[in-house]
Amino acid sequence: MAQRKCVFDCEGKKSLFRFPKNTELRQQWMLFVFPGQKRSSENVYVCYQHFSDDCFTNKAQFEAGFANRLQLDDGAVPTIKHPVQESELQATTSTSQAKPSIKHTECQTEHRPAVSVEVQANPLKSSVGTQCRFTPLQKTTGTQFSFSKHTGHLRSKGTQTTDLSASMETPQVNTRSHLPTTPLMASISGRCARAAKRPRMELPEEDEEDVSDIPQPQDSTYEPGDSAAEPSEISGMEVTCDYNDAKYIVFESSLRELFKTCPLCKRNCDVQRRRLGTFVSFSQVCKNCQYNRKWQSQPVKGSTPVGNLQMSAAVYFTGGSFIQTKKICRAMNLQIHQYKTFRRHARLFLEPSIHHKWKKDQQAMFQQLQPQGEIPLGGDMRAVSPGHSAKYGSYTLMHLKSNKILDIQLVQSIEVGGSAHMENEGLRRGLDLLESNQLHVDYIVTDRNTQVEKYLRERNVKQFYDVWHLEKELSKKLDKLSRNCKLLRKWSQGIKNHMYWSAMSSKEGPKKIAKWKSFLNHIQNVHTHDDPLFPKCAHLERVSRDPSKWFRPGVYNGTS
Template sequence: MQLSSTPIKGSIFRPSKRPRLLLEEEDDNNDDEDEESDLHVEPHDSTYNPESVVTEDSQSVLDPESNYMDNKYIVFESCLIDLFGSCPVCKTKCAIQKRQMGTFIAFTQLCDKCNYLRQWQSQPIVGSTPVGNLMLSAATDFTGGSFIQLQRVFKAMNLQTIQYSAFRNHARNFLEPAIIHKWNLEQQNIFTQLKKEGAVALAGDMRADTPGHSAKFGSYTLMDNETNKIVDLQLIQSNEVGGSYHMEKEGLKRCLDKLDANGLAVDYIVTDRHPQIQKYLRERGITQFYDVWHFEKGLSKKLEKLSKRKECEVLKRWLKSIKNHVYWSATSSVSGPEKVAKLTSLLNHIQNIHVHNNPLFPKCEHPDVLSRDRKKWFQPGSQALYKVEKVLNNKRVVKDVAKLSHHYQTSSLEAFHSVILRFTPKNVVFPFIGMLCRLYLAAMHQNENCQREQAITTTGQAVYKFVFPKTKRGECTAKPVKTEPTYGPHGPCAR
């Protein structure tokens, strides 16, 4: 039996011409085309089906969707050689031509005795590209995977795959244009739906590719608070705006300009307390609310630092209650002055005084309970009370409390930043277009899965799980378990 990776003289198997980087072959032998077309042998096998031989004419009518849905398997080369090693007509050992291009392999079987000829290939070819090679690149890119890590897995199994240069060529020529086109279509559909509902309430925040002020890329995201869908996403490079500090303002500006260009009105936007964002939205005449978590986080850091002092040890017992009070003050109020009145009433409450002089909040809403532990109260005129009052009555704190969001927050947007990490890890360097496309993939993944329902058991009961968030410092939280996320067929991989 002859096993060769070079063409056999007289073989009619010849793929169409292709770009050099699209396919990696084991041979570079280019026999004369006229010489290969001289031999034309009719198959002698009664079961031979002419439609099973893929020619250039049949390649042009392949159905991409059927190829995508077709099952794929791992096949050992020795098993294929056993299959094509003998002639099915006269049982004589045959000469075999093997041709391999990444995940693609093809065999041409020729019997020297009876001139039986058979051709077989492991996957369809579209143009000059094996479908399996392209689908491997697409599956890796569309799910946020790393080709380098995938290549290591394949190498460990001795599983044949394409080279990185072929993967990048697929990305440039096919995948990235498809991602951008798909995102533009979905974004226009979102704009059309939102315009029917009138002015929209948004949440906005920026994510940098590295911490601190050394970031190269920054992505600003606007999310619809009603549906948790990503409305727009802009990628900014730091050298465009003179430094990473200015990326957030530029990102918001581009997002709002995109919304204006598509006729979308903004009711209000929930953001963090970035000074440049405050000024820009004020100049643009857009109502801004602050995310409660960002405000509470900054306030809690000051109070925790204060509680470590000896004279302020009593504050440790109030830290959790103060955090809860900040959220309650924001969500239970309908106006800015009422939020300020409820938060500043805390200074009376920690002294065991529950009637206040402010008409907007004249009395605490909790029931009157006689405390048995008098040591937990702050004493009037004490050093601890003076320092806590200095923090809570700070001019900026009072000003920002009035603008805390009473309804929607940016928690869903922060969760989307975790989704971005799945597609663009911070320890991997991406080119601009590669980063942009992966951000679009993360946005489409978010929009496809943002309204997943909670998982239920076979008896119809809702499923929960216990988690231990880092922010809770060891405390347990019951979290609802949602159904599994999807990566298609509604995503770009289906196209």
């Protein structure tokens, strides 16, 4: 994406403002920016240098450091065509006389050899102290500013430039410059460290109305009327949080009551709010005694409010719908973040956490099963849609003794040349993973897929058929036949139950088959059998009083 810049090509990073949405106001901007031209105002920005001071609603707070971006008044119109460049302004300021101020600024420039100049200032005045040393063909200038409040908060900015020049000597200079007054107290001694790069609160969900030199944490819940808290300040207020901490619904009017008056002088304070989803913070400033404090509703981890993340996790992990949750919140004007923030949380935090937890538990299960030798498995695939047109399929392997899932393989149809081959590929990947972790298969229970049967035979893995799949195929055939046979319709459920009983009541395969075949004699009222493995039915001997419920050889029991 192209870098945003002022339409007048002003140098450096400035606070930029888009054209307003109001039609009449936008037309006034167009007459100033493009006089006599018809052009689109989309992606066109005007920097703050083209506005007079009365166009901003927070100019004093911005200069004092309580706001990190300028806010335009509702009817502001740019009027300054050729603003004074910062380099010219700094040159003019360096020759002006200083006035009493409670801000103390100290500039230091260090280079290798020769001349040095040092100026000490009265703490009650705005002062500039300069130290210079020059070497042939090189001059380096470093400027450091630091302002501190009586609460101990420190904000500093550092600038360094390097130029090439001839060697020179400079006599002692005592220079005082005028600096704007500010409610901050001055206490600077020595050198201040360069300010760290400010982290970004969650990615913006909508385009910002203006752009400053520091990226701002905005989403669709950002309100331009509220002064934004700085990300560095929010990150600095991080506290340890517990997931078990109780959460409450609090009204904004109740929160504002807490910051309405100054706790020192009891006068009314300026209160500014910043909201980001479920997160809200308040900045309180007393104009009388300069008392100030900041409060936030929830901890911030890194650059993400914990409450927003926990809300997304609660919806995601419980299988709920974020859209429905947002509708509930909207019905009671309960603030919540946007859907794409929820998806970003899922992509960056929740899904990686699930994957990490799964891999960790999977390796623990593998290590637990390794001493047991060969293990029994059950495997089956589930596709996203029935039939032979599925795009994705997941093949699952389960340990039959503990009933725990050992592996899940996701297969896409285009990887294997069609959905008919996904099940065989998923089984192959799963068995390869178990083999790489020194786990050997005793036998596996699957459905009657012919490709799977062939693959397991080539791999020398013992295979058994799943009873559920057998009963499912048998049920389809019985339902089709019972349409024209009332007697078979009565016996249909008993035949299905007999299949499960035959499989569950015996461990040996031949005995299971003998029990299954016995139902052919049982439905004819014959309860003794020729197979020595199961010579007699297991139920008690009973005398039937209704001979019509039994099948008779050679007799058709249809409806016609």
